Amino acid sequence: MISVHLLIPAAGLGRRMGADRNKVLLSLMGQPIIAWTLLAAEAAEAIRWVGLIGQPADQSALMAIAADLGLTTPVQFIVGGDTRQESVYNGLQGLPADATRVLIHDGARCLATPALFDRCAAALDDCQGLIAAIPVKDTIKVVDDQGTITATPARQGLWAAQTPQGFDVALLKQCHEKGVQMGWSVTDDAALFEQCHLPVQVVPGEETNLKVTTPVDLTIAEFILKQRLAT
Secondary structure: OOOEEEEEEEEOOOOOOOOOHHHHHOEEOOEHHHHHHHHHHOOOOOOEEEEEEEEEEHHHHHHHHHHHHOOOEEEEEEEEOOOHHHHHHHHHHHHOOOEEEEEEEEOOOOOHHHHHHHHHHOOOOOOOEEEEEOOOOOOOOEOOOOOOOOOOOOOOOOEEEEEEEEEHHHHHHHHHHHHHHHHHOOOOOHHHHHOOOOOOEEEOOOOOOOOOOHHHHHHHHHHHHHHHHHH
């Protein structure tokens, strides 16, 4: 299996969580949220190095968590930016010189399995950009500023993007540089690839791979983890 480097953006402030700290430091089943993400990365066969991207104020806490887990995979702290896009840009600059393929995975998606990481890593053998995603189940409505529905796109062909997202390192660096030059503002790295007219493949994600953003998400994540740990 191909070996990859992993970047974990974890520089958020947790505003929607209503927390007084970075949400990845909140407790979930006796461990910080970020610990579950790191444990999944550790158990993946393909990941050889982890870059943990955070704010300077969180560096000591994040690195202490990684140390307490006794990980064998090297973990390096990288200072993040004001946005996810800036944080990943910084993360790319912090990759080891020999990094050729990278997975990028949100720190708050703490339920991703090692199998998903390995599946995305293996898919990079055949493409230069990919995202984990699942087909949309709900009917989607396009709504204007006044709250009026303007369109109902067909569900067929609609997928909900997740992470990990995986890329050829050199190409993603080029896309990020162009994004800076053009002033693009995007919410994920696949969008930069798309803006540069580069193809992005979909790898089947996981229904349980939710992003912990609100207190309700934290409750759901606890339920899922309890089910996993009971089997």
